[in-house]
Amino acid sequence: xxxxxxxxFFQDGPDRKHPFLMLHGTGGTERELLPMAQFVNADSPAxxxxxRISEQGMTRYFLHNEEGGFDLDSLSKETDWLLEQFExxxxxxxxxxEDFTVLGYSNGANVAAYSLLEKQPKFKKAxxxxxxxxxxxxxxxxxxxxxxxLSHGDKDPICSIDNFGALTSFLEASKVDVTVFNHPxxxxxxxxxxxxxxxxxxxxx
Amino acid sequence: xxxxxxxxxxxxxxxxxxxxxxxxTEVLGLHLIKKTVNQDDVSTYHLYFxxxxxxxxxxxxxxxxxxxxxxxxxxxxxTRIGFRVPNDLALEWWxxxxxxxxxxxxxxASRFGAKYLYFYDFDDQQYQLVSDEYNHGLGGGDYxxxxxxxxxxxxxxxxxxxxxxxxxxxxxxxxTELMGFEKIDRKDDLYLYELHQNGHGAQVIIEDSQIMPDxxxxxxxxxxxxxxxxxEDALHEWxxxxxxxxxxxxxxxxxxxxxxEYFRPGNGVLFELATNGPGFLLDETYEEAGxxxxxxxxxxxxxxxxxxxxxxxxxxxxxxx
Numbered sequence: 424x425x426x427x428x429x430x431x432f433f434q435d436g437p438d439r440k441h442p443f444l445m446l447h448g449t450g451g452t453e454r455e456l457l458p459m460a461q462f463v464n465a466d467s468p469a470x471x472x473x474x475r476i477s478e479q480g481m482t483r484y485f486l487h488n489e490e491g492g493f494d495l496d497s498l499s500k501e502t503d504w505l506l507e508q509f510e511x512x513x514x515x516x517x518x519x520x521e522d523f524t525v526l527g528y529s530n531g532a533n534v535a536a537y538s539l540l541e542k543q544p545k546f547k548k549a550x551x552x553x554x555x556x557x558x559x560x561x562x563x564x565x566x567x568x569x570x571x572x573l574s575h576g577d578k579d580p581i582c583s584i585d586n587f588g589a590l591t592s593f594l595e596a597s598k599v600d601v602t603v604f605n606h607p608x609x610x611x612x613x614x615x616x617x618x619x620x621x622x623x624x625x626x627x628x
Numbered sequence: 629x630x631x632x633x634x635x636x637x638x639x640x641x642x643x644x645x646x647x648x649x650x651x652x653t654e655v656l657g658l659h660l661i662k663k664t665v666n667q668d669d670v671s672t673y674h675l676y677f678x679x680x681x682x683x684x685x686x687x688x689x690x691x692x693x694x695x696x697x698x699x700x701x702x703x704x705x706x707t708r709i710g711f712r713v714p715n716d717l718a719l720e721w722w723x724x725x726x727x728x729x730x731x732x733x734x735x736x737a738s739r740f741g742a743k744y745l746y747f748y749d750f751d752d753q754q755y756q757l758v759s760d761e762y763n764h765g766l767g768g769g770d771y772x773x774x775x776x777x778x779x780x781x782x783x784x785x786x787x788x789x790x791x792x793x794x795x796x797x798x799x800x801x802x803x804t805e806l807m808g809f810e811k812i813d814r815k816d817d818l819y820l821y822e823l824h825q826n827g828h829g830a831q832v833i834i835e836d837s838q839i840m841p842d843x844x845x846x847x848x849x850x851x852x853x854x855x856x857x858x859x860e861d862a863l864h865e866w867x868x869x870x871x872x873x874x875x876x877x878x879x880x881x882x883x884x885x886x887x888x889e890y891f892r893p894g895n896g897v898l899f900e901l902a903t904n905g906p907g908f909l910l911d912e913t914y915e916e917a918g919x920x921x922x923x924x925x926x927x928x929x930x931x932x933x934x935x936x937x938x939x940x941x942x943x944x945x946x947x948x949x
Contacts, residue, residue, distance in 0.1 A: 447841070449700070451844075455842065458838055458840075481844070612840055
């Protein structure tokens, strides 16, 4: 039986049927997304888990390889670790993993999307700010019942329009109910974007 | 009690010194008036881009810390560098120039009574150009005589600069009660502050941001923003004032080209107070400036070693050629 060894943060809330799992961006911490989670639902309990990789002093959820691409072995291994830790922590806090909405930004959003596509995470709903496809998914699992809201900036230098399009296609091919928000800016989160994610969340409670 | 005058300089972080040199001189038409090293880390260039003679209020400087990762924009940091152009016609000219050079930029819009656009460099550093069409207050710098930009369109100096924080009230207090700013306008989450009716060269825009993750200060972000004081006497008065306000501060620092005091108005933001003089042309001639690697006396003995660790650029004067 594995132990909890993640750095995690927890803030409790009265709406225990709708907790959040927060996954930060590169260089972020387990607390970083709390204001966003609270904006979407101020009553939700929220767990944040810190990625255990550190590259050039920046926290991440998985490694790059020597050529600067994504280390897919690390991605798979670290995601397994993350999802396992998530379940252990949720149960310890007497929260049901199936009730969670994952809320991720950038690196955290990428890993959450990858989990939906290629792993069996217990969460069924995802709010993903500026995710990208980390790899091509060639075998599509059946994730009917899962719902995801994703956002993208047209001028994002990190995630091209093609990559984002591919990501939404993969999710749809996996039967995830996908909602997309686009803005004409870059990797930044706008106020409209936050409001849109909140509206989607409330509609899909 | 002397007043703060306006913006003095801004220091940002780049991934690549030769590339930022090209961008600042060829795209923006500024003058590399000083090529030197960070005195605390001699493997890092410190580059100063100004108007013709290095007037305070026209100065943007860059560090290229080796190995520093890319920054992330967010709250609790200085988030957009302002520059001024003479008028609306000039702003339109720059919009066309950016389109021609494929420099990422936004369409011209209007805010706080002035037309502006945003633009970005190769590090995704965030800038804005603001038209001085209806500006008042401080004039700008002197036209850089070897600028590739026609004089009627040339950038006149630093302009309204964005600071994004989740502690609006605290920042307001520091700006108005300590520094002498006045809040003069507001649009949505943006609050315009100005020093002593001195116009675009003395303005900051405070953005209220409660939700976003924090800024990560890698390349493509701003390190600090400095405000101008008349002289060293004024600086010493102000150091006392900052200490009485109980903000974390550095005390007197001799930066050779000017004298300074650094302080933090709040999390993640670094301000500096800097004197108008002595200036950049005490230790070398106008022709040598920016071409010769300038080193302070205590580093001169290590010149060969230092130069060996830096990628050389602009090693022959192209001034007047």
